[in-house]
Amino acid sequence: MQNLWNDSQAKKYKTDLELRVYSSQLLGQNPSLVLHGGGNTSVKVMEKNILGVEEEILYVKGSGWDLISIEAPGFAPVRLKHLCDLAELEQLSDPQMVNELKTNMTNAAAPTPSVEAILHATLPFKYVDHSHADAVVTITNTKEGKQRIKEIYGDKAIIIDYIMPGFDLARLCAKQFAEQVTDKTEALILLNHGIFTFGATAKESYQRHIQYVSMAEDYLKQQNAWDLEQGEIKETDDATESILKLRNNVSATAGFPVILKTSNNKKCIAFSQRDDLEKIAQQGPATPDHVIRTKQLPMLGTDVKQYTANYKKYFNKNSAGSDKVMLDAAPRMLLDNELGFIAIGKTAKDADIVEDIYQHTTEIILRAEALGGYKALADNDIFDMEYWVLEQAKLKKGGNAPEFTGEIALVTGGASGIGKACVEALLAKGAAVVAVDINPNVTDMLSQANYLGIVCDVSSEAEIINSIKQTIKRFGGLDMLILNAGLFPLSSKIAEISTQDWRKVMQVNLDANLIYMREAHSALKQAPNGGRVVMLGSKNVLAPGPGAVAYSASKAALTQMARIAALEWGADNIRINTLHPDAIFDTAIWTEEVLNARAKHYGMSVEDYKCKNILKTELKSSDVADLAAAMCGKLFAKTTGAQLPVDGGNDRVI
Ligand SMILES: [Zn+2]
Structure with missing residues (x-):
């Protein structure tokens, strides 16, 4: 196991607590030592309280912090003497222990101290490092585990039989440590749990940790139990x-x-x-x-x-x-x-x-x-x-889960404009979101566990099918489909439009959406809370103007498809609704060129054109996205086959 301690790096950390932060992060960087909360560290320091009296304080990892990214505020300062006195008690219930830990902190804003705080307190060393190291646990989780540990560490480690973490473990460790400690003792091995090392300095404690875990790794190597054969991987069918x-x-x-x-x-x-x-x-x-x-x-x-x-x-x-x-x-x-x-x-x-x-x-x-x-x-x-209860409490942090927690949405044209705003609105409501776009930036538009960006040309049936498969592989299903991708070419009249231009618009604005609907039907039908589809139609469906015939016709056909789908899929508990936005000017299709052409077409200035609605308001992509997300939610749970304008009010639509 690699020792990551670096003296010149460590020099940047001046105080005892800062060095505690440094070596805690080093432990946290190795996932075979510390994985998602499985480890904690501490340091004991002298501090003057508000009355000017010196007190010994245990800074111990607070809950909610991971060692890999812990900073000084992640350590909870607790009065050491009180913790040591607690360890002398015959018994202490979990709620009592948590109460004692919290009420003996010297900073009310600090996080709740680790449930292993009392154990840290009883070990008479300045620095204490604890992890659930894979190699140590591997050896203790065998039939002769205890014997093997004795063989490896001899009289340098005290072995503690398994007992659940919390007060009883702290008390047992304190007792056994006092009985068995010698000047050779450098570690505690907790069977089926992990390892504690300690030292007078951050470096000593950390390096012992690496040394002791390395001894376990070396033992596994000597016993031919280290190298893992991967084995052949069988080809499987589409799952x-x-x-x-x-x-x-x-x-x-x-x-x-x-x-x-x-x-x-x-x-x-x-x-x-x-x-x-x-x-x-x-x-x-x-x-x-x-x-x-x-x-x-x-x-x-x-x-x-x-x-x-x-x-x-x-x-x-x-x-x-x-x-x-x-x-x-x-x-x-x-x-x-x-x-x-x-x-x-x-x-x-x-x-x-x-x-x-x-x-x-x-x-x-x-x-x-x-x-x-x-x-x-x-x-x-x-x-x-x-x-x-103390473990379950870790899972319950953060209050009520957002509305779409555990659900999966796919947004076409998700890299910009209304699509990107829909991605953000759905993420904000707790969904895992897949953004599909022809723009390659979609893959790293966001970097978080509940986001997947897929480059996809929706004029390719194979790419559409692949995007749905990838969604299901990554997240397990598809509950909400936001069909937003669309082309809005320059205005051309019927007498002038080429067959090629017409077909291109139909392919992206209409055909692609039919394919998405058809291919996603099975997933939507099996959505735990029912499937939802939101179509991005257009004001042009309800109030067309001359020109843009391909666009208007494609959106009208899409609207009709949504109505049919609402009829066909009601029995499958899938709701399909359509939004009809008027021009949303912070979107990719409204290039300077298009904006000027449309304004000219209506004989208006660009500014007047942007607010040409009854409410005299400019529409933003987030206005449409918030409504699209709401249509997937409880508010619209009993609405399907509906069409809703988002246009600031239009006298022809009204
Ligand atoms: Zn532990």
């Missing part, structure tokens, strides 16, 4: 339909729409195609804290009913005699010979986290198998963690 059905079933079980992410990672795909998954992938997570992300077990195959029944059994068995309420029984991880390696989450980000965690889990399992057999904790230990 699109199966994924749609699966998402529908999982969402129904969960009680909310979910995102399904099919992994592209070859190692993950190879793992999902192994024939011994029943044995190696049905034991439990590598460390118990993963359970809140992945559940205890991945689902093998696609039988959601069976998975749910098994989960209920697990809940009933482990909750007997308690008043616990069952969480949703839906799987978060799926391994299937044909479909591959699929991570499931409430949001795209959640699914990404599951994918990361389970990818590491597969490596831990395979190496532990090579070492003699993977052995996870018993299901009651996993259950205790899954239903631990």
